[in-house]
Amino acid sequence: MQNYNLAILRGDGIGSEIISEAIKVLDAVSVLSNYEINYNEHCIGGSAVDNYGEPLPRETIDGVLQNDAILMGAIGGPKWEKLEKAKRPESGLLKLREILGAYINIRPVKVFDALIDASPLKKEIITGVDMVIVRELTGGIYFGQPREKTVDKAYNTMVYTREEIKRIAIAGFELARNRNKKICSVDKANVLEVSELWREVVEEVANNYEDVSLSHMYVDNAAMQLVRDPKSFDVILTSNLFGDILSDEAGMVSGSIGLLPSSSRGDGIGLYEPIHGSAPDIADQGIANPIATILSAAMLLKESFKRDDCSKKIISAVSKTLEEGYRTKDIAMFNAKEVVSTEEMGSIIAGHISE
Numbered sequence: 001m002q003n004y005n006l007a008i009l010r011g012d013g014i015g016s017e018i019i020s021e022a023i024k025v026l027d028a029v030s031v032l033s034n035y036e037i038n039y040n041e042h043c044i045g046g047s048a049v050d051n052y053g054e055p056l057p058r059e060t061i062d063g064v065l066q067n068d069a070i071l072m073g074a075i076g077g078p079k080w081e082k083l084e085k086a087k088r089p090e091s092g093l094l095k096l097r098e099i100l101g102a103y104i105n106i107r108p109v110k111v112f113d114a115l116i117d118a119s120p121l122k123k124e125i126i127t128g129v130d131m132v133i134v135r136e137l138t139g140g141i142y143f144g145q146p147r148e149k150t151v152d153k154a155y156n157t158m159v160y161t162r163e164e165i166k167r168i169a170i171a172g173f174e175l176a177r178n179r180n181k182k183i184c185s186v187d188k189a190n191v192l193e194v195s196e197l198w199r200e201v202v203e204e205v206a207n208n209y210e211d212v213s214l215s216h217m218y219v220d221n222a223a224m225q226l227v228r229d230p231k232s233f234d235v236i237l238t239s240n241l242f243g244d245i246l247s248d249e250a251g252m253v254s255g256s257i258g259l260l261p262s263s264s265r266g267d268g269i270g271l272y273e274p275i276h277g278s279a280p281d282i283a284d285q286g287i288a289n290p291i292a293t294i295l296s297a298a299m300l301l302k303e304s305f306k307r308d309d310c311s312k313k314i315i316s317a318v319s320k321t322l323e324e325g326y327r328t329k330d331i332a333m334f335n336a337k338e339v340v341s342t343e344e345m346g347s348i349i350a351g352h353i354s355e
């Protein structure tokens, strides 16, 4: 029997509710698959500020690093928005990604057939969309120095080193090689020097992947093509800022933010979380959609535990549940047979795994 250690960070808002359902589903798969997961829980975000006075306490850092992977809910909320920057929940998450050396952020965007009507785009445009955004996560303008805000002036610095670009490009090409051998690198090389270097290094890396076809696109055009013809993309490779914006745009192609998972990996263990936030407006009401977190757990099984078989079981159980017409409130308007709670959604998906 294989044993895995999994750190659980519930976070704030709906974090706890959605994580409980992901654990339920992980347990249902493990019963059938000859492995056991030892869960250990730690505090992050606003709840850590309340309990420890900081968003990423030492106890959490030491605790999570003992594990094979981390599954997180979401952090943040109005209660902590006015705190000084270092104390805000988001600072805890940024610091955790930095400590993990998690420079590769992967966001798959796939449209479930049963939810085609959930997309604001026309059916013929989104049928068959299946792309992955590979976003650089620990560099670029969010981290670049110098940065400052004074009363009359504020600035940030977008900076990338050759090495930072090279390692994320390799991650992108490796992924593309295992998919449809097609990658689109998105930059703003007509205006930014940092993008000129990005393009140069991506082309150098491409020389080692002759089986993968590379194209370049300016970010403004990419934003347009994502809604005009999302099917034309397979793997999108891009920097931190552009990836942040494009992945939310691509996320809406699928209809609800409550459906999309992500992984952040690099030098250390992987961090898996839904792309959405802590949704304080619907916390503790039992109406949050747990599917993005359940699919994040599926990514975790595939990428960190190398159990693609188990990952596929979760994806097909989610697909079956949606085909049967079960919907949480956020997607209730699209071919719903029955509107279910967060907990019921988790139980139905777990039930399909055990069948």
Ligand code: NAD
Residues within 6 Å of the ligand: 014, 073, 074, 075, 076, 077, 078, 090, 093, 257, 258, 273, 275, 276, 277, 278, 279, 280, 281, 282, 287, 288, 289, 290, 292, 330
């Ligand atoms: P959000 O993603 O939390 O919510 C946006 C909208 O989507 C809300 O109407 C919410 O109810 C809905 N929504 C989100 N997830 C849902 C789900 N699973 N099921 C059903 N509906 C869902 O974004 P926001 O409101 O801008 O931010 C709220 C807090 O989350 C802020 O403090 C923000 O900083 C934080 N945040 C955290 C992360 C993270 O933990 N990685 C990411 C983004 C935002």
